[in-house]
Amino acid sequence: MKEMWNKRYAQTDFVYGNMPNEFFKQQLLKLTPGTILLPAEGEGRNAVFAAKKGWEVFAFDSSIEAMKKTEKWAKENNVQINYQLSTYEEADYPNNFFDAVAFIYAHSLTRSANHKKMLQFLKPNGTIILEGFCKKQIHNSSGGPKNIDRLFSEEELLSDFTVCADIKIWEEEIELNESIGHSGKASVIRLIGRK
Numbered sequence: 001m002k003e004m005w006n007k008r009y010a011q012t013d014f015v016y017g018n019m020p021n022e023f024f025k026q027q028l029l030k031l032t033p034g035t036i037l038l039p040a041e042g043e044g045r046n047a048v049f050a051a052k053k054g055w056e057v058f059a060f061d062s063s064i065e066a067m068k069k070t071e072k073w074a075k076e077n078n079v080q081i082n083y084q085l086s087t088y089e090e091a092d093y094p095n096n097f098f099d100a101v102a103f104i105y106a107h108s109l110t111r112s113a114n115h116k117k118m119l120q121f122l123k124p125n126g127t128i129i130l131e132g133f134c135k136k137q138i139h140n141s142s143g144g145p146k147n148i149d150r151l152f153s154e155e156e157l158l159s160d161f162t163v164c165a166d167i168k169i170w171e172e173e174i175e176l177n178e179s180i181g182h183s184g185k186a187s188v189i190r191l192i193g194r195k
């Protein structure tokens with residue numbers, strides 16, 4: 001899996017573009033800047049945007065090529081990102097540390113364990129932002145995993161974040177325009193909530 005991502009990122013500039021994910025951007029701009037964690041952050045498009053808006057950004061990804069690209073993009077934008085080469089399993093931060101955590105297209109077969117682990121690092125009342133593909137995306141060719149078990153359902157996300165207050169989860173049909181990685185008609189799922 002790691003090799004697949006390294007190969008994909010090494011091939012071209014910004015597989016998912018260098019602009020932030022639109023939902024992430026809209027939600028982040030409603031919040032007061034603080035500390036934010038971006039798991040599986042890839043090439044740094046969301047991390048650099050958040051840092052430019054005054055957030056102290058922590059991010060990790062298991063791909064070395066993703067980390068290298070983020071470091072270059074951060075330098076070009078004169079911002080600093082605390083980026084670690086790490087899997088979900090290895091990720092380690094203080095408990096109750098972050099004001100926000102954002103999962104942007106962070107799909108995995110260990111979804112539930114990953115989400116629950118990241119929640120430990122979020123402060124009480126901290127914000128959760130998530131966008132990913134829902135199960136209907138299996139019928140589209142605009143990106144995302146081809147294994148339906150990696151795609152999200154409302155029930156799955158609800159059970160991952162059951163300890164949280166004010167959770168809103170909904171599906172949408174949208175047009176994705178995120179470079180070559182995410183392009184075209186897409187079935188997404190969005191979540192916004194507080195721990």
Ligand SMILES: C[S@@+](CC[C@H](N)C(=O)[O-])C[C@H]1O[C@@H](n2cnc3c(N)ncnc32)[C@H](O)[C@@H]1O
Pocket residue numbers: 001005016021039040041042043044045046060061062063066086087088089104105106107108
């Ligand atoms: C679809 S990309 C999304 C990247 C980024 N969040 C974005 O929206 O631009 C998924 C990312 O998950 C990372 N990844 C996959 N499995 C992982 C794991 N177990 N731990 C950490 N990162 C992982 C990949 O390296 C890849 O960068």
